[in-house]
Amino acid sequence: MENFLNKWFYFETLYFKSDFQEVNNLDFVHPDDREFVKNNLTNTIYRCIGIEDEYLIAKSRKYTLRVKPKVIKGHLPTPRFIWGDMVYEKAKPDVPAVINDFFWHHKDQRYYYHITVNGKKKSKRYSENELMPRCSH
Structure with a gap:
């Protein structure tokens, strides 16, 4: 096991x-x-x-x-991001976000992510390619 x-x-x-x-x-x-x-x-x-x-x-x-x-x-497969990970949208690298949830899309064979920005959940779903990890310093 x-x-x-x-x-x-x-x-x-x-x-x-x-x-x-x-x-x-x-x-x-x-x-x-x-x-x-x-x-x-x-x-x-x-x-x-x-x-x-x-x-x-x-x-x-x-x-x-x-x-x-x-x-x-x-x-x-192991997801790139999990709940609570700090990220940013590639299109908005100056806006910090947090992974709120994610799910596996069987037809697309990939994960999609939901994020929160300033405590508010965004309605869009994001692919791994649209997000980047935030470095914590």
Whole structure:
């Protein structure tokens, strides 16, 4: 399981229930995390930050969950930027920004990023080529 450390991935749907459909993969979720998964939308990208017994410790922007590797639907490349990274737009190098969120676009096969400037989320999505890291001195 060590080969999962610091890798990025996304899961099968862990849990969903409506009047018409139910998806239940809670057997692959640590017992202490199941109630949380039942009550929160968890379909996003995760990075494995550790291992606990038979579970991967998977961290997203908002959540840390323990899941069995079998629930991983796909692996993703390491993103250039992650949540909280300080960047600037290449078109506006004098305006500091922060990575607010990012997602993998399956059709385009690349990440897109959402940024905040002066605490306000910009509506545009940015590719890696439109952003540059800010040096912290």
